[in-house]
Amino acid sequence: MTRSIRLIADDYGLAPGVSSAILDLIERGRLTGTSCMTGFPEWEDAAARIRPFRQRAAVGLHLTLTDQTAATGSSSLAPDGKLPRLASLALPVRRGRIDERDVHAELDAQYDRFTEALAGPPDHIDGHQHVHFLPVVRTWLLARFEESARRPALRGAPGFPGLDAAAAKIAAIATLAAGFNRSMQRAGFRLMTPLSGIYDWRQPQKFAPMLRAAIDTLPEQGVFMCHPGRADDVLRARDPMQSVREVEFDFLASDDFGVSLKQAEARVMDGSA
Numbered sequence: 001m002t003r004s005i006r007l008i009a010d011d012y013g014l015a016p017g018v019s020s021a022i023l024d025l026i027e028r029g030r031l032t033g034t035s036c037m038t039g040f041p042e043w044e045d046a047a048a049r050i051r052p053f054r055q056r057a058a059v060g061l062h063l064t065l066t067d068q069t070a071a072t073g074s075s076s077l078a079p080d081g082k083l084p085r086l087a088s089l090a091l092p093v094r095r096g097r098i099d100e101r102d103v104h105a106e107l108d109a110q111y112d113r114f115t116e117a118l119a120g121p122p123d124h125i126d127g128h129q130h131v132h133f134l135p136v137v138r139t140w141l142l143a144r145f146e147e148s149a150r151r152p153a154l155r156g157a158p159g160f161p162g163l164d165a166a167a168a169k170i171a172a173i174a175t176l177a178a179g180f181n182r183s184m185q186r187a188g189f190r191l192m193t194p195l196s197g198i199y200d201w202r203q204p205q206k207f208a209p210m211l212r213a214a215i216d217t218l219p220e221q222g223v224f225m226c227h228p229g230r231a232d233d234v235l236r237a238r239d240p241m242q243s244v245r246e247v248e249f250d251f252l253a254s255d256d257f258g259v260s261l262k263q264a265e266a267r268v269m270d271g272s273a
Contacts, residue, residue: 003266006032006223013037013046018229021249033058033271038113039071047117057271060124065131071109075102126155133177156181156193192223204247215264
């Protein structure tokens, strides 16, 4: 029996080179879908380009609360219009220095930009730097979709970290996600879990072996996140993760990846699944 693996590319809309690379891989059948960042000036154009793929690819929302320009402008969340670093987000919210209402307004704006540009809700929701696991985002998810007949799927927590080199990073994300799966499933959301694809992106040579291992071991309800792209001037101005995106793209587009799938009697899950 053929195994299926769900591959979701993060950061569609971050930069033209990232978006083009992701669309290329969707056309090749090498991705299940992608998660979109909607706060950038290029979003309308990026949305128009991915709209024709909605019947064959899972197109989701990549909630963004760190490092980039805020869709809602200046607020307690982004006093100068720029979203804070992750380390400067969680504790100030908890202590009340960042108003929860400003966080929810930013998430509402990003969600509304998605639904307006793509004429419908996202297939799934996850978060840039895993911010969807934060308590303030959990309350937004529960409130936003309380009355919804069709709740989006959510990216769930990673599995047990094991003994590999990324164990500390996986354990940190798992700690952030503590209780998330249980509470969201109880509220009626479908979870894509366990999360795989976590590694130190400063060591791009680890991507291919990690994906090959996931082909053999990741259950069908799980998700492998990836970050393929082509580095362009826009990306270089916005994000430190650059050349590794090209490494990921090259492997995902390669005959080598196709051979790995064939040898494992596996396929990339269709986005309509």
